[in-house]
Amino acid sequence: MTIEYTKISGGTVYDPANGIDGLVRDLWIVDGRIVEPPTDPTVTPTKTIDASGLVVMPGGIDMHCHIAGPKVNVARKMRPEDKRKGEQIHRTNVTHSGTMGSVPSTFATGYKYIGMGYTTAFDAAIPPLGARHAHEEFEDTPCIDKGFYVLMGNNHYVMQSLQRNEPERLKAFIGWLLASTKGFAPKLVNPGGVEVWKSHQAGNVSGLHQKVDHFEVTPLQIIQGVARAADELKLPHAVHIHCNNLGMPGNWTTTLETMKALEGHRGHITHAQFHSYGGGDADENTFNSKVAPLAEYVNSHPNLTIDVGQVLFGETTSMTGDGPLGYYLSKVYGGKWFSGDTEMESGCGITPIKYKNKSLVHALQWAIGLEWYLLVEDPWRVVMSTDHPNGGSFLAYPQIIRMLMDRTYRQDILKTCHPLVRERSQLGDLNREYSLNEIAIITRAGPARILGLKHKGHLGPGADADITIYTPHENKEIMFELPRTVIKSGRVLVDQGEIREVLTGKTLHVDPNYDRDMEQGIQDWFEKYYSIRWRNYPVDLSYLHESEIVPMITSP
Amino acid sequence: MSASATALAEAPATEGSLKVIQDATCTFCGCVCDDIDLTVKDNHIIEAKRACVLGKAWFLNHKTEDRPSCLIDGQPASLEAGYDRAARILVEGKYPIIYGLSDSPCEAQRVAVSIADWINGTIDTTTSVCHGPSGMAFQGVGEVTCSLGEVINRGDMIMFWGSNPAESHPRHFTKYSLMPKGMFLPNGRKDRTCVIVDVRKTKSAKAADIFVQIKPRADFEGLWALRALSKGIDLDPVQVKRDTGVELAVWQDLMHRMKACKFGVIFFGMGLTMTRGKHANSEALLALTRDMNAYTRFVAKPNRGHGNVTGADNVVAWRTGYPFGVNHSRGYPRFNPGEYTTSDTLANGEADSGMTIACDPMANFSEPARRHLASIPYIALDTKETPTTRAAAVAFTVATYGIHTGGTVYRMDDVPIPLRPSCESPNPSDLEVLTQIERRVKALIGITG
Amino acid sequence: MPETFILIPGRTSDQGCGISEGKFLEKYQREINSLQVAPGDMTRLGIVAGDRVRLTSEDGQVEVCVVPAKADELPVGMLFIAYGDISSKLMGGDTHGSGMPTSKGIDVQMELIRPAAV
Numbered sequence A: 001m002t003i004e005y006t007k008i009s010g011g012t013v014y015d016p017a018n019g020i021d022g023l024v025r026d027l028w029i030v031d032g033r034i035v036e037p038p039t040d041p042t043v044t045p046t047k048t049i050d051a052s053g054l055v056v057m058p059g060g061i062d063m064h065c066h067i068a069g070p071k072v073n074v075a076r077k078m079r080p081e082d083k084r085k086g087e088q089i090h091r092t093n094v095t096h097s098g099t100m101g102s103v104p105s106t107f108a109t110g111y112k113y114i115g116m117g118y119t120t121a122f123d124a125a126i127p128p129l130g131a132r133h134a135h136e137e138f139e140d141t142p143c144i145d146k147g148f149y150v151l152m153g154n155n156h157y158v159m160q161s162l163q164r165n166e167p168e169r170l171k172a173f174i175g176w177l178l179a180s181t182k183g184f185a186p187k188l189v190n191p192g193g194v195e196v197w198k199s200h201q202a203g204n205v206s207g208l209h210q211k212v213d214h215f216e217v218t219p220l221q222i223i224q225g226v227a228r229a230a231d232e233l234k235l236p237h238a239v240h241i242h243c244n245n246l247g248m249p250g251n252w253t254t255t256l257e258t259m260k261a262l263e264g265h266r267g268h269i270t271h272a273q274f275h276s277y278g279g280g281d282a283d284e285n286t287f288n289s290k291v292a293p294l295a296e297y298v299n300s301h302p303n304l305t306i307d308v309g310q311v312l313f314g315e316t317t318s319m320t321g322d323g324p325l326g327y328y329l330s331k332v333y334g335g336k337w338f339s340g341d342t343e344m345e346s347g348c349g350i351t352p353i354k355y356k357n358k359s360l361v362h363a364l365q366w367a368i369g370l371e372w373y374l375l376v377e378d379p380w381r382v383v384m385s386t387d388h389p390n391g392g393s394f395l396a397y398p399q400i401i402r403m404l405m406d407r408t409y410r411q412d413i414l415k416t417c418h419p420l421v422r423e424r425s426q427l428g429d430l431n432r433e434y435s436l437n438e439i440a441i442i443t444r445a446g447p448a449r450i451l452g453l454k455h456k457g458h459l460g461p462g463a464d465a466d467i468t469i470y471t472p473h474e475n476k477e478i479m480f481e482l483p484r485t486v487i488k489s490g491r492v493l494v495d496q497g498e499i500r501e502v503l504t505g506k507t508l509h510v511d512p513n514y515d516r517d518m519e520q521g522i523q524d525w526f527e528k529y530y531s532i533r534w535r536n537y538p539v540d541l542s543y544l545h546e547s548e549i550v551p552m553i554t555s556p
Numbered sequence B: 001m002s003a004s005a006t007a008l009a010e011a012p013a014t015e016g017s018l019k020v021i022q023d024a025t026c027t028f029c030g031c032v033c034d035d036i037d038l039t040v041k042d043n044h045i046i047e048a049k050r051a052c053v054l055g056k057a058w059f060l061n062h063k064t065e066d067r068p069s070c071l072i073d074g075q076p077a078s079l080e081a082g083y084d085r086a087a088r089i090l091v092e093g094k095y096p097i098i099y100g101l102s103d104s105p106c107e108a109q110r111v112a113v114s115i116a117d118w119i120n121g122t123i124d125t126t127t128s129v130c131h132g133p134s135g136m137a138f139q140g141v142g143e144v145t146c147s148l149g150e151v152i153n154r155g156d157m158i159m160f161w162g163s164n165p166a167e168s169h170p171r172h173f174t175k176y177s178l179m180p181k182g183m184f185l186p187n188g189r190k191d192r193t194c195v196i197v198d199v200r201k202t203k204s205a206k207a208a209d210i211f212v213q214i215k216p217r218a219d220f221e222g223l224w225a226l227r228a229l230s231k232g233i234d235l236d237p238v239q240v241k242r243d244t245g246v247e248l249a250v251w252q253d254l255m256h257r258m259k260a261c262k263f264g265v266i267f268f269g270m271g272l273t274m275t276r277g278k279h280a281n282s283e284a285l286l287a288l289t290r291d292m293n294a295y296t297r298f299v300a301k302p303n304r305g306h307g308n309v310t311g312a313d314n315v316v317a318w319r320t321g322y323p324f325g326v327n328h329s330r331g332y333p334r335f336n337p338g339e340y341t342t343s344d345t346l347a348n349g350e351a352d353s354g355m356t357i358a359c360d361p362m363a364n365f366s367e368p369a370r371r372h373l374a375s376i377p378y379i380a381l382d383t384k385e386t387p388t389t390r391a392a393a394v395a396f397t398v399a400t401y402g403i404h405t406g407g408t409v410y411r412m413d414d415v416p417i418p419l420r421p422s423c424e425s426p427n428p429s430d431l432e433v434l435t436q437i438e439r440r441v442k443a444l445i446g447i448t449g
Numbered sequence C: 001m002p003e004t005f006i007l008i009p010g011r012t013s014d015q016g017c018g019i020s021e022g023k024f025l026e027k028y029q030r031e032i033n034s035l036q037v038a039p040g041d042m043t044r045l046g047i048v049a050g051d052r053v054r055l056t057s058e059d060g061q062v063e064v065c066v067v068p069a070k071a072d073e074l075p076v077g078m079l080f081i082a083y084g085d086i087s088s089k090l091m092g093g094d095t096h097g098s099g100m101p102t103s104k105g106i107d108v109q110m111e112l113i114r115p116a117a118v
């Protein structure tokens, strides 16, 4: 039997994980994986893709977006006006039709990601009770691999275990919950705050030390407990934290305290932009950037990683597992508002929003996001995200790349912003420009490493053949928004901007080892309070179509 | 396709012996009770423990119909011939419509949406004649809501407006809303206040601590009066009584209680959506709920009817971006209730071919809509004979979801629940029929793969 | 002279069970063909249980059998019928741009078809 090789020949390869920074290399693919070049020089590939003069990178990885599951779908249902205005996705002989707007339909989501050269995406906030729903949508989100993080920062069992000081029980519960939902990582959203929201008008916690009533635990305890458990379980991705006090002036101290609370445990602070604000006591007039001290702390603490949550000017939909935040935003913007509380587990808030460059607060948010990219020294620990669709669409990534690689471009945008932005942030003084290699790190190699995905984000032998080929261009936005060719699992899905073929894509999940003896206790609690039956809760394998269990790491 | 349709099937029992299926899911109403223990003997359910009267009727009457799996123009036909004819009807139509889906699992609903996409057709679900207006209201003001477990654990003031769960959702009170002891309501019913607002004193009204009988077609006025009172606006007692049929003092007392509760819940029904005002009524209720969150926690939830009507909304929304009434004639989804909804495409004489899945428009639609449907070629999938299957060009008798077939359904609060089939059927599932039709549709229009 | 009433079609237990048991069976058919009338209206109009009446709406006409409404379930001036084939015949095709025809709170005229047997 002859081996069928595909060869990508003569491309300029950026593969930072393997130390290749813009060198001409051939890539060989067999069965959806990258392999060593054949030693026999007479071997000819079945298919050759000529990449000479082109840039070759691993497929992009979005480690924090909202693309599937209960709240995303509620947002679709709620905003027909947004979809009617947006691009319409026509059906073709290989693709389904769909709609865009800030919250694209499932098929459109898959097509747009692959069309932009992204081959993997993680939904960042799925309530366990809605896990089955997320998996169903994943099956209808083609062309990319995907997974999700499981909301647990306001989970009653988590809080109860901490209250009773039972760390082993907590660890078992997290293992059980990830396995039952076929999820990927533990996610904290406003830990403790959402529980307070459920029982009090406009309820929330104000900081890390306020006790959550009934459970008598603090956000600090939740963060520390889950971070430790995630490390002890050796999860490929550490605890993923949406800090308390998102969006509030002065919230940077909460963020700094959260980072410190990890005490050396791995932790990923998500959409850091929304959590880096100075200013006093909810006073918008004193709103300013505090990225510098936070980035300095990140720079000196290798256990920490962040993604940015860049804001782009324009209209979008805010959607969050942070119920009280949704309430707050709906009052700020005055539009329609969805709030959905999920029993024992989580909350959710959705409202339409619009970021304006003439608004001081919005323009500062934009500048603060860019400061994060430019002030974290190690590109391996900062990841590109818009917290899609919260800061803007994932389709803005090419534009963000241009802002990072071209300081004149970003300074030109800064000039259109509210004049006080220059005083309240240091963006105007930051001259750093990203290289292509650094872009390859913050959009693929870095997130793969942070997520513990050994087969992704690089082009060495054994890697998934998820590859994007770009035509170089002076204007990096043009270069990155329309890749020449996108290869997923070794198959050419996109060529010259057109989708040629589709595939379903894999679901990436974990299957941690946990103390099964603890299950009875979980079941007793579950049966007392849930509205569905214990046996009908776990998501069985039949929901996974194509899937892959991502192994635990050897040491955190 | 997903294999989940069969995943939870249990091994068939040998003849004469009893088989027990625990935690089976009843899909007769939106309560989607997933705690039913079924006893099966000789491929027959002989007991449905914990099911209510409607659930028992659902489980115990599933006997396989003495009907062919496929009828073409009323004559028995092979499934193959039925699939072929069905695909031709759909492809040849200029304005094909697909309708129903509220009693199908999500796996089948997904295929139905695919077919609509391939044929540039219109897809609509029974939502449009149930809580479609609430879906429109939701697009206007949003919704503050929660899963049913939150009601169990926190709801201390439970209101029903234009909804009669005692007859439509018999286990609603006992399982979710009134009787259960919850985390913060250790005494169950004693810890809750129940208010029922309706135009007639329904069977449900007996369960109420406070029954408010409003004038028919005055729901909007009643809700608007409450909104005014919530904001402390003075109202004219004479006008209020005249417009709502209820004394101002009653509304004032109600608002006082609503503000004083800790976690209020309003379940609302088709008393709002089917009557004058329709989406404006639902919008008033959703807006009132939102207003109440300035004082306390308050949520609202439509009492959805069919077992998987909520799944239909979800599937259509994730695939097209819109929840119901979606037209693909331009090659991409467009949404317009009142135009692409089935009552309209039929009553206006626009649809020229169609497919109905688990619904009965020939019994439930207006005369002009029925007349038009009877005049066009259409395919009907149902588990039983209905006026709609009788008039269909192609009628498929399909297996019953949740009894013969597995899959996923969404409870009225959007919680997805798996089905546990208990019996076998000689008939194909709707998933199977739709998959076969899709394959042929694609072949006819020249799509491979 | 027929009098105008407000008709509320709605779900009932027997109608719900009938859907599962079979729409062509007697139980379901009986249920959807029975009109509940307030006892006060029955006395006033001299209608007794089992009488047949004709209901006429702007959009259709049906004949149904009268059953007295229980206790104080219905206020006078209001009629109730189980939702189904018969009630739908009284409904118009216009959805007023909502997708939903007005299916509850329909104005109907009720007239006795034949006097009750003496």
Ligand code: SF4
Pocket (backbone or CB within 6 Å): B026, B027, B028, B029, B030, B031, B032, B033, B050, B051, B052, B053, B054, B055, B056, B169, B170, B171, B172
């Ligand atoms: S309440 Fe509804 S779902 Fe539950 S058993 Fe009765 S009919 Fe079935």
Ligand SMILES: [Zn+2]
Pocket (backbone or CB within 6 Å): A064, A065, A066, A124, A125, A271, A387, A390
């Ligand atoms: Zn997010």
